[in-house]
Amino acid sequence: xxxxxxxxxxxxxxxxxxxxxxxxxxxxxxxxxxxxxxxxxxxxxxxxxxxxxxxxxxxxxxxxxxxxxxxxxxxxxxxxxxxxxxxxxxxxxxxxxxxxxxxxxxxxxxxxxxxxxxxxxxxxxxxxxxxxxxxxxxxxxxxxxxxxxxxxxxx
Numbered sequence: 001x002x003x004x005x006x007x008x009x010x011x012x013x014x015x016x017x018x019x020x021x022x023x024x025x026x027x028x029x030x031x032x033x034x035x036x037x038x039x040x041x042x043x044x045x046x047x048x049x050x051x052x053x054x055x056x057x058x059x060x061x062x063x064x065x066x067x068x069x070x071x072x073x074x075x076x077x078x079x080x081x082x083x084x085x086x087x088x089x090x091x092x093x094x095x096x097x098x099x100x101x102x103x104x105x106x107x108x109x110x111x112x113x114x115x116x117x118x119x120x121x122x123x124x125x126x127x128x129x130x131x132x133x134x135x136x137x138x139x140x141x142x143x144x145x146x147x148x149x150x151x152x153x154x155x
Contacts, residue, residue: 042130044086047121052099052114052132053077059135070122070133078138087113087151097132101141110146 056078084098096115103109120133136144 042121046128047083047086047097047130047132050083050121050130050132052080052083052097052119052134054080054137054141055133055135056137064120064135070120072125073131077133080134080138080141083132084111098147099141101138101144110144111148112141112144113147 051073053073054077056076058074058076081099081101084100086097087095089095094116096113097119098111098113100109100111114132114134114136118134118136122131122133123129124131
């Protein structure tokens with residue numbers, strides 16, 4: 001009799017477990033999430049060779065911090081040169097742009113970095129082109145370190 005009860009228990013236990021276990025729901029397929037792109041994207045090619053202007057005496061800290069857009073190029077801004085390169089760090093973050101300053105006809109020039117926090121990208125009114133405005137002065141540029149030898153040579 002004990003054997004019959006044990007045999008019944010051994011048979012009944014898996015059957016009871018099958019009856020009480022909830023049916024497994026099929027796994028929902030995960031849909032790939034599309035990356036969130038910024039509303040405006042600008043290619044590095046569109047910035048390369050952009051004119052760079054120093055605000056000089058027209059620099060206003062309050063206006064700079066406000067993020068309000070600049071208008072067309074002002075007559076009292078000093079032209080510094082053109083963007084040579086867009087610089088990124090080893091994490092892929094934009095660090096700034098380089099500009100060649102000083103010298104004459106390519107002699108005595110040096111390449112300086114304008115950090116991202118010291119520049120604003122401005123779209124030319126009525127155009128698809130851009131220019132850069134910086135709060136750095138010509139004196140700041142002249143005093144800046146030459147960064148031409150600071151880059152990894154990928155060639």
